[in-house]
Amino acid sequence: xxxxxxxxxxxxxxxxxxxxxxxxxxxxxxxxxxxxxxxxxxxxxxxxxxxxxxxxxxxxxxxxxxxxxxxxxxxxxxxxxxxxxxxxxxxxxxxxxxxxxx
Amino acid sequence: xxxxxxxxxxxxxxxxxxxxxxxxxxxxxxxxxxxxxxxxxxxxxxxxxxxxxxxxxxxxxxxxxxxxxxxxxxxxxxxxxxxxxxxxxxxxxxxxxxxxxxxxxxxxxxxxxxxxxxxxxxxxxxxxxxxxxxxxxxxxxxxxxxxxxxxxxxxxxxxxxxxxxxxxxxxxxxxxxxxxxxxxxxxxxxxxxxxxxxxxxxxxxxxxxxxxxxxxxxxxxxxxxxxxxxxxxxxxxx
Amino acid sequence: xxxxxxxxxxxxxxxxxxxxxxxxxxxxxxxxxxxxxxxxxxxxxxxxxxxxxxxxxxxxxxxxxxxxxxxxxxxxxxxxxxxxxxxxxxxxxxxxxxxxxxxxxxxxxxxxxxxxxxxxxxxxxxxxxxxxxxxxxxxxxxxxxxxxxxxxxxxxxxxxxxxxxxxxxxxxxxxxxxxxxxxxxxxxxxxxxxxxxxxxxxxxxxxxxxxxxxxxxxxxxxxxxxxxxxxxxxxxxxxxxxxxxxxxxxxxxxxxxxxxxxxxxxxxxxxxxxxxxxxxxxxxxxxxxxxxxxxxxxxxxxxx
Numbered sequence: 147x148x149x150x151x152x153x154x155x156x157x158x159x160x161x162x163x164x165x166x167x168x169x170x171x172x173x174x175x176x177x178x179x180x181x182x183x184x185x186x187x188x189x190x191x192x193x194x195x196x197x198x199x200x201x202x203x204x205x206x207x208x209x210x211x212x213x214x215x216x217x218x219x220x221x222x223x224x225x226x227x228x229x230x231x232x233x234x235x236x237x238x239x240x241x242x243x244x245x246x247x248x
Numbered sequence: 249x250x251x252x253x254x255x256x257x258x259x260x261x262x263x264x265x266x267x268x269x270x271x272x273x274x275x276x277x278x279x280x281x282x283x284x285x286x287x288x289x290x291x292x293x294x295x296x297x298x299x300x301x302x303x304x305x306x307x308x309x310x311x312x313x314x315x316x317x318x319x320x321x322x323x324x325x326x327x328x329x330x331x332x333x334x335x336x337x338x339x340x341x342x343x344x345x346x347x348x349x350x351x352x353x354x355x356x357x358x359x360x361x362x363x364x365x366x367x368x369x370x371x372x373x374x375x376x377x378x379x380x381x382x383x384x385x386x387x388x389x390x391x392x393x394x395x396x397x398x399x400x401x402x403x404x405x406x407x408x409x410x411x412x413x414x415x416x417x418x419x420x421x422x423x424x425x426x427x428x429x430x431x432x433x434x435x436x437x438x439x440x441x442x443x444x445x446x447x448x449x450x451x452x453x454x455x456x457x458x459x460x461x462x463x464x465x466x467x468x469x470x471x472x473x474x475x476x477x478x479x480x481x482x483x484x485x486x
Numbered sequence: 487x488x489x490x491x492x493x494x495x496x497x498x499x500x501x502x503x504x505x506x507x508x509x510x511x512x513x514x515x516x517x518x519x520x521x522x523x524x525x526x527x528x529x530x531x532x533x534x535x536x537x538x539x540x541x542x543x544x545x546x547x548x549x550x551x552x553x554x555x556x557x558x559x560x561x562x563x564x565x566x567x568x569x570x571x572x573x574x575x576x577x578x579x580x581x582x583x584x585x586x587x588x589x590x591x592x593x594x595x596x597x598x599x600x601x602x603x604x605x606x607x608x609x610x611x612x613x614x615x616x617x618x619x620x621x622x623x624x625x626x627x628x629x630x631x632x633x634x635x636x637x638x639x640x641x642x643x644x645x646x647x648x649x650x651x652x653x654x655x656x657x658x659x660x661x662x663x664x665x666x667x668x669x670x671x672x673x674x675x676x677x678x679x680x681x682x683x684x685x686x687x688x689x690x691x692x693x694x695x696x697x698x699x700x701x702x703x704x705x706x707x708x709x710x711x712x713x714x715x716x717x718x719x720x721x722x723x724x725x726x727x728x729x730x731x732x733x734x735x736x737x738x739x740x741x742x743x744x745x746x747x748x749x750x751x752x753x754x755x756x757x758x759x760x761x762x763x764x765x766x767x768x769x770x771x772x773x774x775x776x777x778x779x780x781x782x783x784x785x786x787x788x789x790x
Contacts, residue, residue, distance in 0.1 A: 147531055168521045171501055172538040173563040180521050180539055197536050224524075226536050300739055307736055310729055329670045331679045334663040335690050335752060336743055337701045340790075342664060343617070343649025344735050350621040351732055369601075369610075370664045373646050377614035392606035401603050402533060418529050418571060419606050429607040431614070457618050459611055460575065469608045471528055472575040475519070476615075479579025482518040483547055483556065484587055 150194040150202055152209045156219035159187035160246055167245035170238045177230040179223060179242045187220045196227035208232050212239040221246065249364055249385050249438050251289045251321065257442040258283065258319075271298050272321055273305050279447055284309050287321030287362075287375070294371035295328030299341040302375070306348040315356040317450055320349065322376045323365025323388075342374035349378040358450045363388040363423075363432065377431060381449050384423055384432045391421030417468040428468025430459040493711045497635040498659045500710065502544050502559035505595055508710040509633075509717070510548035510555065517546040519576060527570050529605045538564045541572040545580045551718055553590035556580055562597035562638030569598065569643060570605040574612020581619035584628050591629045591721040592620075594651065599666065600642020613643035620650045621727060629653065629724030633713050634660035635693070635706065641666045652727070652790065653720035655713055656693035656702040663691040685768065689752040694767055694775060698756060699742060700784045707772045725788040734789035742784065759784060 160183070170178040185191060192209045212218070216239070223242070230238070249257075251272065255265050263276030265285045270292025275284045286302045288294055309318060327338060353359045361376035363384040368391050376382050376390075384390075398419065399406040413420030417428040426432045433454075436445045460476055463469030492508045500508070506515050519525050521539030530537050542564035547556050558577050560567040569577075577594075584592050601609035620630050632648045634640045635657030640648050645664045648654055656662065665673075667681035680686060689695060697705040703720055706712035725731050746755045756764035759782040770778065779785045 147534055147536070166522050168503070168539065171561055171563045172536050176563070178521075178538060182522055195536060197534055224539070226538055228536050296739070296743055300736065300743065303732075304736055304740075307729070307732055311733075327664050329665040329673045329678075331670065331690060332747075332750075334665060334670070335695075335749070335755070336746060337696075337699060337739070338664045339645030339662055340649045340701055340735075341739055343646045344732070344739060346617055346646065347621060347650060347727075347735075348732055350618060351727070351729065354621070354625060355729070369642065370646060373610065373614050373617070373643055377611070378617065392601055392610050393603055398603050398606070404533065412532060416529065416532060418608050419604050425607055426611075429611050431607065431611040457615055459615060460578070463608070463611065469571055469611070471525075472571050472578075472608060472612065475525055475572050475575035476579035476582065478525075479518050479545060479576050480583040483545075483580060483583045486547075 148196050148199045150196070150205050152192045152206060154190045154213040156188050156190050156213060156217045158217050159219035160217065160221050160243060162247035164246045164248060167242055169242045169245060172226045172228045174228055175230055175234065177225055177227040177235060177238060179225050179238050181242045181246050182222045183220050183246065184222050185220050190218045190221055190223070192223040192225065194225040194227060198227070198229050204232055208235050212236060216240060216243040218243050251323070251364070254321065254362070254364060254442060258446065269298070271301055278317070278443065281314070282316050284316055284318045285321060286318065288324035288371065291323055291325050291366050293325040293328035294342070294374065295330070295333045296336045296338055296341040299345040299374060303345040303348040306352050309357060310352050310355050317358040317360060318349070318352055319446065320359065320361045320375050320379050322361065322363050322367045324367045324371045324375065326368035327370035342370050345374045346378035353380050358453055360446055360449055363390055365389065366391070368392060380453050381433045382431060383434050383436050383449060385436055385438055388423045389421070390423060390426045394421055425468060428463070428466045430461070430463030430466060430469060433462065492714065493709055495710045496708050497657060497710055497713055498637060498708050502561040502595065502597065505710060506544060506548070506557055506559050509714050510550055510557070511552065515546060515548035517544060519545065525572055527572050527605065529571065533604045535604065541570060541576070542567060543573045543576050545576045547589065550714070556584050556589045556592045557595065559595035560597040562636040565602055566599035567597040567636065567638040568600060568602035569609035569612055570602040571608035571612070573602070574609055574616065578612055578615045578619055581616060581623055584623045585619070585626055588626065588628055591631055592623060593717055594630065594632045594647070596632050596634050596640045596644055596648060597636030597638045598640060598644035599638050600644050610643060613647060616647055617650045620647070624652055624727035629721050631655070631717055631720050631724065633717060634662060635708060635713065636660070639691070652724035654702040655704040655706050655716035655720060656696055657706045657708045658693050659708060660693040661687065661691040662696050662701060688768060695752045697779055698759060698782050698785055700738065700787050705772065705775060705779065725790055731789060734787070738787055738789040
């Protein structure tokens with residue numbers, strides 16, 4: 147298992163008040179994402195556990211792209227990966243952010 | 249120990265326990281009353297007929313109303329693996345046997361398992377694991393799945409699993425691991441008469457299911473007790 | 487989730503959380519030991535396997551038609567819904583609390599391949615603990631109802647837990663057995679059971695066969711609404727856990743073996759049950775199948 151953590155500063159907090167949300171399932175080619183509104187409003191942290199080693203740069207790019215688009219300030223994001231492709235990861239991250247905004 | 253040796257040790261004055269088609273049933277004199285015995289012998293698989301036969305004996309005991317202890321002696325294979333057994337509802341038959349033992353327990357019959365050989369999977373759950381207290385004799389060999397099969401399913405090398413098994417009792421077959429998990433309460437001494445050892449177990453039957461506590465104490469199930477307690481406490485608090 | 491969504495949502499396709507949200511009264515579900523508490527398997531990392539925040543089971547309380555329910559839902563897509571140490575202990579804790587709190591019922595949304603091999607001893611023991619706790623809850627008057635229609639089916643020790651419940655609802659996809667098709671084939675050969683013969687699997691272990699022989703008490707279309715209606719009906723009609731029930735179950739199962747023990751295939755059993763066209767059963771819709779069930783006296787009983 148490989149652990150990765152990425153920290154970002156955002157320009158604004160993620161809208162909404164929902165304290166936490168979870169989406170996805172840990173299964174082959176899939177992942178689960180837990181979002182918790184526990185950080186300062188301009189901070190975002192994404193922690194990943196993945197069984198597929200050596201994809202740090204890919205994760206870094208996917209997470210950076212998500213943070214730029216969603217500006218998920220205040221949210222800690224924890225990921226249990228089951229070997230998801232980058233497009234699946236992006237989709238789930240945006241899905242998770244929407245759940246928090248609801 | 250063989251079943252014959254076990255019965256001779258339990259009932260020095262003789263007994264009426266018989267074995268037919270791998271199924272054990274009967275009784276013998278015990279502590280001024282009687283001890284009923286059911287079980288599976290000779291590494292026999294447990295199928296639909298066997299499960300119902302054993303359950304029938306247990307329900308007869310409950311109907312007798314004497315609250316006599318019931319010993320469940322087990323040296324079995326796993327459940328009988330066949331198309332016919334599943335077609336006929338093996339899950340219902342095995343669950344029925346377990347329920348019969350749990351009913352007997354609730355109706356005041358001390359239920360004691362005695363594992364003296366192999367047992368596995370559904371047969372293990374329906375018999376030995378459905379008793380209030382489970383004892384074993386040295387040499388007993390319970391398993392959920394043997395290591396070569398685990399290796400096949402998990403795609404891990406057998407050597408690595410064997411190495412892991414030394415420090416991680418939670419997945420490896422064998423009596424020591426089931427003891428550590430808390431599933432087996434105690435190991436009896438085959439050099440001493442079994443009757444008094446069974447009597448002593450009955451004298452201190454746990455009030456509640458304490459297998460998770462034992463598993464925590466013995467290190468085989470490090471977190472189960474705390475998790476079950478946390479869930480129960482939180483949900484009770486509403 | 488409101489009615490129409492509930493009507494549309496496929497039980498088979500839904501996740502454990504989606505099933506619970508749609509099954510219970512809207513907004514009523516409260517989870518205990520939820521994902522944010524991160525009570526994950528201490529063992530899977532040894533096998534280099536990913537963990538789930540909830541270890542593949544969601545437990546808590548909610549209401550169904552205003553009545554308090556304790557619920558547990560297995561996620562069949564994580565490790566095949568299999569019982570590991572944490573997973574099993576969460577179910578056991580819920581069932582033990584049911585004995586004191588006495589909710590109107592406990593609903594078990596079973597979706598499991600059985601024991602998780604990486605934690606086999608813990609899983610096996612937890613199943614035994616769960617069965618003991620189910621019996622205690624039932625004996626205290628709390629119905630325990632199993633709902634089975636997920637991807638993983640209900641196999642191994644899960645099948646024994648199912649057999650311990652007061653009542654069971656099952657859909658076409660809800661296979662129930664102890665040895666799974668692959669397990670039988672691996673151990674006894676493809677002549678005994680060809681696991682690739684999907685029609686054989688459904689006939690032998692599927693929801694329709696289980697319903698026809700009385701191995702389940704309700705047959706549901708594959709929607710959350712259908713399972714909700716069945717759950718309400720079954721809770722109201724749960725047998726007691728006592729000597730009379732088990733005596734009746736003994737007679738019921740014995741009669742089944744006497745009557746059908748020589749049958750080679752499920753269709754032979756269905757023919758003996760009086761089903762006019764056994765070969766048509768697998769393709770029947772829920773309405774036609776309900777009419778067929780009404781002809782089989784084995785299907786309705788209080789003996790579980």
